Amino acid sequence: MPEVQLSALPYLPSSLPFFSELADERVPVWLDSGKPLSNYGRYDIISANPVAVLSATHSSPSAQFLKEVEESLAHHFTTVSAPQGLDIPFIGGAIGYLNYEFQHDQYKLPCTHNNPVAEVGIYDWAVVQDHHLKQSYLITHPNWPLQKVQHLHARLSACAQAEQAKQRPPFVIDKWNATTKAQDYLTAIATIQDYISAGDAYQVNYSQQFSANYTGHPLNAYIKMRQAVPSPYSACLMFPTVNILSVSPEKFVSVKNNAAITQPIKGTAARGDTPQADEQLANELLLSEKNRAENLMIVDLLRNDFSKNCEPHSVKTTKLFDLESYANVHHLVSTVTGKVKTGVSALNFLSDCFPGGSITGAPKKRSMEIINQLEPHARHIYCGSIFYLSAHGDLDSNIAIRTALLDNNTIYCCGGGGIVADSDASAEFDESIQKIDKFLAILK
Numbered sequence: 001m002p003e004v005q006l007s008a009l010p011y012l013p014s015s016l017p018f019f020s021e022l023a024d025e026r027v028p029v030w031l032d033s034g035k036p037l038s039n040y041g042r043y044d045i046i047s048a049n050p051v052a053v054l055s056a057t058h059s060s061p062s063a064q065f066l067k068e069v070e071e072s073l074a075h076h077f078t079t080v081s082a083p084q085g086l087d088i089p090f091i092g093g094a095i096g097y098l099n100y101e102f103q104h105d106q107y108k109l110p111c112t113h114n115n116p117v118a119e120v121g122i123y124d125w126a127v128v129q130d131h132h133l134k135q136s137y138l139i140t141h142p143n144w145p146l147q148k149v150q151h152l153h154a155r156l157s158a159c160a161q162a163e164q165a166k167q168r169p170p171f172v173i174d175k176w177n178a179t180t181k182a183q184d185y186l187t188a189i190a191t192i193q194d195y196i197s198a199g200d201a202y203q204v205n206y207s208q209q210f211s212a213n214y215t216g217h218p219l220n221a222y223i224k225m226r227q228a229v230p231s232p233y234s235a236c237l238m239f240p241t242v243n244i245l246s247v248s249p250e251k252f253v254s255v256k257n258n259a260a261i262t263q264p265i266k267g268t269a270a271r272g273d274t275p276q277a278d279e280q281l282a283n284e285l286l287l288s289e290k291n292r293a294e295n296l297m298i299v300d301l302l303r304n305d306f307s308k309n310c311e312p313h314s315v316k317t318t319k320l321f322d323l324e325s326y327a328n329v330h331h332l333v334s335t336v337t338g339k340v341k342t343g344v345s346a347l348n349f350l351s352d353c354f355p356g357g358s359i360t361g362a363p364k365k366r367s368m369e370i371i372n373q374l375e376p377h378a379r380h381i382y383c384g385s386i387f388y389l390s391a392h393g394d395l396d397s398n399i400a401i402r403t404a405l406l407d408n409n410t411i412y413c414c415g416g417g418g419i420v421a422d423s424d425a426s427a428e429f430d431e432s433i434q435k436i437d438k439f440l441a442i443l444k
Contacts, residue, residue, distance in 0.1 A: 001081045002142040004091045004391075007153055009127065009136040010160040015044040016223065018127050018156060019236065020165035022048040023219050027121050029095045029237050031388060034230035034247070035131040040324070041232030044129040045090045045388060050121030051076055053240070054096075058111030062103045065118060066347050069094055069389070072122050077391035080142060088128055089256075091139055093391040096120030097237060097244055097400070100355055100379035107368055113378045115407065119239045127156060136160075168217035171224070173411060176440055179209040179377045182429060188374045189425040195370055196421045203297050204361040204370050207416025208432055209377040210440060214411050218243040221404070221411070221443055228442040229327050233398035235386045244381050246403035247439070249326055250333075252356050252385050254396040255346040260306060260338045264358040265399070266298045266418060267291030267332030270434050271325070282323055282330045291332055292321055294418050299334045301357035301364060309349050310338030328438045346395035350387065356399045359383035361418060380405050382414040402439060413439060 012018065013036040022028045025048035033041030052072050056065040073094050082091045099117040104110065111117065124141035138156060140149050180188075185208055192204045214221070222236045222245045233248040251263040269285035272278030285291060299317055306315045319335035340349055360383075361367030382405070387397035404413045415436035417428050 001079045003081050003083050004142060005140045005144060005149055006083045006086070007138050007149065009138050009153070009156055011129065011134045011136040012160055012163065013131075015046060015127070015129050016165050017159050017163055019046050020219065021156065021159040022046065023166070023168075023238070025049050027053060027239055029121065029123070030235060031095065031386070032226060032234035032236065033131060033232050034226060034234050037227065037230035038232050040249075042130065042132050043089050044127075044131070045095070046127040047095065047123040047125060050123045052122040054120045054122075055116045055241075056102070056118040057114070058101060058104065058117050060117070062105055062351070066351055069120050070345060070347055073389065073391060076122050076124060077141075080391050082392040088137065088139065089394050089396065090126055090128055090388055090390045091392050092124050092126060092141055094120050094122055094389040095237075095387070097381055097386045098354060098384050099381055100359075100383040102384060103351070103354055107365055109368060109372050111378070113380065115380065116241055119241065121239075125152070165223070168220055169215070171214060171216035171218065171220040171443070173212040173214040173443055176210045176212045176444075179211070185429050185432075186425045189419055189423065189428055191374060192370060192419045193421060193423065196419075201367050201370060202362045203294060203418045203420050204367045205359050205383075205416055205418050206371065207375060207379070207382065207414045209382075209412060209414045210436075211410055211412045213409055214406070215409070218245060218406050221245055221406075224442045225404070225439065228438050229402060231326060231402065235398065237386065241407070243406040244386065244400075244403065245406065246386055246398065246400050248386075248398040248401050248403060249324065249331060250358065250399040250401060252387075252397040252399045253350050253353050255340060255349055256394045258340045260310065260340050260349060262302050262306070262336050262353070263333055264295070264298045264302055264336075264356065265331045265333050266295040266358050267321070268417065268431055268435065269330045271327070271329060282325065285330050285332060286321065286323055290420070290422060294420055295321060295332050295334055297362050298358045299336060301362045302336050302353070305353040305357065306336060306338040308352050309341055309344045311341055314339035329434060346393060347389055350385070350395060350397060354385065355383060356385070359399055359401065379414065380412065402436060404439075411443070
């Protein structure tokens with residue numbers, strides 16, 4: 001079985017020069033660890049010019065689309081193996097996104113927009129940067145001729161030596177507009193709490209949307225975002241129909257060597273203006289019974305999702321209520337692991353957990369029905385997932401929060417939170433703003 005071709009590139013603390021060099025190619029993608037500013041994350045994956053692009057609409061059966069992705073991957077990567085002795089997450093394969101509405105067909109919910117609900121590129125090469133080992137590689141399909149490899153390697157090496165991004169038109173927006181008025185948001189929370197009191201749900205994740213017209217290049221917006229809110233599950237995807245800019249802190253599902261991991265975020269506090277105030281807010285979050293209870297609800301939901309496709313008794317909660325701190329907020333994060341059953345593909349494992357419980361509520365189906373009833377906007381990529389599936393089987397994905405959708409010179413983003421029986425409506429409204437206030441401010 002032939003290995004992919006691998007050649008060393010100059011290591012860069014920031015992968016921006018590599019992506020900037022490729023951003024005008026066809027369907028460029030950057031899965032970004034947020035380095036060097038992020039305290040978390042390890043790998044960056046960059047590619048462009050996919051050998052195939054697959055797209056699904058709301059009328060496409062979601063299960064059939066995932067089957068087509070797997071078939072396309074198998075077709076383009078027959079008998080290709082990873083290089084021996086190196087822990088590389090991506091050797092070529094699928095990179096793309098699933099909108100929140102992607103599996104609405106399975107939940108028997110309507111989809112209120114005509115954009116694709118999923119797009120995936122099949123990439124036969126990638127730049128992979130390992131920020132722990134400070135190593136960088138160009139990985140190409142075994143079928144690539146030497147001259148083609150050498151040309152791309154020389155181009156990437158030259159941009160690495162320059163260590164600067166290409167100049168593109170500045171990103172400028174006009175005024176942000178909220179889809180939901182403050183009073184309507186508070187009324188919706190009261191309705192959710194009525195449903196909770198009636199026993200329909202324990203928790204419902206409710207959001208509001210903001211939009212603005214823009215001019216300029218999307219990459220310049222992403223550069224601002226990743227500088228202001230560096231996050232380990234960030235991404236910049238430039239598909240033919242939409243551009244997606246994400247500075248997500250949240251892992252959704254990863255699968256490697258049949259070991260599955262999810263790390264739901266539930267529980268948020270603002271950052272303090274001084275070190276003392278910041279520490280106090282972090283400690284209050286850690287000790288908050290309300291936030292711990294919300295987190296535990298979602299952990300239980302995800303344990304249930306994992307149990308569908310994991311070996312009996314293998315699902316474990318290895319961490320509860322860890323504190324992670326980002327530029328804009330503190331979060332409570334838990335970790336659930338499991339051993340994937342033989343015969344279950346990584347993509348099907350992801351699908352059976354989708355959408356993530358941390359952004360729906362519990363129970364999942366009823367919470368999604370309430371969200372569909374009360375939110376006046378389609379979520380699109382917000383609360384969906386950006387993922388890769390490597391040709392050698394590894395998968396990783398995010399929950400697409402702190403994420404912008406750019407479509408026809410309009411930028412959309414959302415913020416929200418989990419509503420429970422004792423939620424304070426005004427505090428929940430404020431939290432939904434806290435999560436994206438930097439996001440909104442830096443793009444003005």
